[in-house]
Amino acid sequence: MTESILYREIIMDHYKNPRNKGIMRHPDGSAERDNPLCGDRIVIAYKLDGKKKKLLSVKFEGTGCSLTRAGASMLTEFVKGKTIKELAVYTDGDFIADMGVPITPARKKCALLALEALRTAVGIEKPLIRKTSRYPK
Amino acid sequence: MVFKNKKLSAACIRDFPILKKRVHGKRFVFLDSAASTQKPQAVIDAMSACYKNYYANVHRGIYQFSERASEAYEEVREKVRSFINAGSTREIIFTRNATESINLVAYSWGKANIRKGDEILITEMEHHANLVPWQELAKEHGAKVRYVPITGRGRLDLDAFESMISVKTKIVAFAHVSNVLGTINPAAKLVQIARKKSPAIVLVDGAQSVPHLPVDVQAIGADFYVFSAHKMLGPSGVGVLHGREEILSEMRPFMTGGDMISKVTFEGAQWNDLPWKFEAGTPDIAGVIGFGAALDYLSAFGMKTVQAYEEKLTARALPALLAIPGVEVYGPKETRDRSSAIAFSVGDAHPHDIASIFDEEGIAIRAGDHCAQPLHEKLGVPATARASFYLYNTPADIEALIRGVYKVKKIFRV
Ligand SMILES: Cc1ncc(COP(=O)(O)O)c(C=O)c1O
Numbered sequence: 363m364t365e366s367i368l369y370r371e372i373i374m375d376h377y378k379n380p381r382n383k384g385i386m387r388h389p390d391g392s393a394e395r396d397n398p399l400c401g402d403r404i405v406i407a408y409k410l411d412g413k414k415k416k417l418l419s420v421k422f423e424g425t426g427c428s429l430t431r432a433g434a435s436m437l438t439e440f441v442k443g444k445t446i447k448e449l450a451v452y453t454d455g456d457f458i459a460d461m462g463v464p465i466t467p468a469r470k471k472c473a474l475l476a477l478e479a480l481r482t483a484v485g486i487e488k489p490l491i492r493k494t495s496r497y498p499k
Numbered sequence: 500m501v502f503k504n505k506k507l508s509a510a511c512i513r514d515f516p517i518l519k520k521r522v523h524g525k526r527f528v529f530l531d532s533a534a535s536t537q538k539p540q541a542v543i544d545a546m547s548a549c550y551k552n553y554y555a556n557v558h559r560g561i562y563q564f565s566e567r568a569s570e571a572y573e574e575v576r577e578k579v580r581s582f583i584n585a586g587s588t589r590e591i592i593f594t595r596n597a598t599e600s601i602n603l604v605a606y607s608w609g610k611a612n613i614r615k616g617d618e619i620l621i622t623e624m625e626h627h628a629n630l631v632p633w634q635e636l637a638k639e640h641g642a643k644v645r646y647v648p649i650t651g652r653g654r655l656d657l658d659a660f661e662s663m664i665s666v667k668t669k670i671v672a673f674a675h676v677s678n679v680l681g682t683i684n685p686a687a688k689l690v691q692i693a694r695k696k697s698p699a700i701v702l703v704d705g706a707q708s709v710p711h712l713p714v715d716v717q718a719i720g721a722d723f724y725v726f727s728a729h730k731m732l733g734p735s736g737v738g739v740l741h742g743r744e745e746i747l748s749e750m751r752p753f754m755t756g757g758d759m760i761s762k763v764t765f766e767g768a769q770w771n772d773l774p775w776k777f778e779a780g781t782p783d784i785a786g787v788i789g790f791g792a793a794l795d796y797l798s799a800f801g802m803k804t805v806q807a808y809e810e811k812l813t814a815r816a817l818p819a820l821l822a823i824p825g826v827e828v829y830g831p832k833e834t835r836d837r838s839s840a841i842a843f844s845v846g847d848a849h850p851h852d853i854a855s856i857f858d859e860e861g862i863a864i865r866a867g868d869h870c871a872q873p874l875h876e877k878l879g880v881p882a883t884a885r886a887s888f889y890l891y892n893t894p895a896d897i898e899a900l901i902r903g904v905y906k907v908k909k910i911f912r913v
Contacts, residue, residue: 401875469855
């Protein structure tokens with residue numbers, strides 16, 4: 363119970379005071395993702411470093427529920443400084459683990475909307491879940 | 500306020516095993532019956548008795564259990580006929596759900612009769628089930644779908660309805676009761692207007708009416724009337740199409756195969772009689788039998804009693820919600836001609852967040868567009884929260900709803 367209040371506070375903090383929210387001037391790329399069923403919409407924009415390898419900064423804009431917005435806000439913090447290569451293997455599960463709050467299956471879509479937008483913006487596919495094979499090759 | 504019909508809800512809760520469950524350690528409060536209802540033990544028992552005692556395919560075997568299963572299956576057809584006062588069991592067709600019933604009409608009657616320049620008249624408050632099939636039909640045949648507007652008070656604009664119907668109108672389709680606004684449309688009157696001004700066939704989407712109020716399809720007088728068993732205590736997987744016999748007889752089958760033919764040769768096939776002509780393949784036998792038990796259950800109370808009881812719940816919930824600062828209710832604000840589905844918002848809290856906070860309290864409500872995106876566009880919101888009641892809900896459930904709203908207000912500082 364107290365735990366769930368703590369999680370709620372983390373989400374509500376990002377919801378009420380979103381980090382890196384606003385329009386980015388001259389981004390290296392941007393993309394929009396929406397969830398028409400609930401009207402959520404997130405736009406992600408990013409800038410790369412001089413060598414075009416690393417995410418220098420990431421900003422978001424949009425509307426949605428607390429998880430959609432908190433997911434976007436947290437994402438901008440988590441991926442800052444990551445290389446494109448690192449982002450390419452950053453799975454949905456990695457991101458949810460980094461968020462550090464329990465997310466019910468019904469609401470995963472909300473939390474992951476910004477990450478999907480970022481992948482589209484950068485032009486990478488959703489990485490497959492890393493599975494350790496039980497069978498020898 | 501005295502709650503006279505306490506007996507109804509008290510008896511009911513005992514009959515629904517799932518309502519005794521706890522969720523997150525709290526009493527389970529189910530306020531999403533407009534999406535699908537819970538099932539009484541009688542329905543669960545009827546289905547399991549079928550599987551345990553006499554299951555076999557219907558209309559086929561010359562052996563005892565097949566005959567018994569066929570009889571039980573056909574008995575439900577008679578129960579459905581009597582429940583909605585249809586003229587004959589030949590007019591009662593079992594489908595998978597209301598959606599399939601509408602598609603059956605769109606494909607079978609629509610494809611054969613809709614021409615370029617024709618108009619299909621529906622309303623702004625339709626569920627996607629009574630909207631997308633018509634859009635697709637219109638696209639394919641160069642026809643046009645027109646939408647009767649709703650008024651600012653969440654009612655159908657009857658003058659607009661009348662003025663939009665003309666000799667060009669070939670199909671009129673509308674919900675008897677809106678699953679978002681809760682509005683009860685004057686079905687018989689709409690049919691009358693349509694008959695007077697156009698040659699159109701009329702389809703009524705009864706998915707939210709048959710479960711909640713007495714429906715007499717002959718008094719309404721439409722050509723087609725559709726609904727789903729799962730929204731009225733029955734299992735999922737069973738729907739009904741009621742169609743007037745004259746029209747059904749002229750229509751081509753929707754699907755073809757076994758059961759729906761009377762004779763097949765290498766050259767072709769002859770269609771079976773009504774209603775089987777429209778029931779291709781093995782149906783949901785145990786599901787239909789379970790549906791029969793649901794109809795018995797509702798009939799034991801009587802739909803007038805069910806409706807009166809739900810009206811009382813709505814008369815308590817609606818003003819209580821409206822009285823909370825920051826709460827907006829979409830749809831009629833008075834209980835007259837209104838069913839128990841109440842779509843609402845709480846300040847700028849997103850419906851997902853409202854539903855999640857309710858879930859923590861053990862309360863199930865729906866959040867989203869409720870399969871009515873165009874209607875939400877009209878309302879000017881992408882999504883809403885919705886509470887809906889049925890005969891097993893109680894005043895205590897409404898208190899839980901109100902407490903949930905206050906919790907949302909506190910967290911979102913509305
Ligand atoms: C008004 C209305 N029409 C049609 C449907 C479709 O019912 P089903 O999904 O059972 O086909 C629903 C169910 O949500 C409804 O509320």
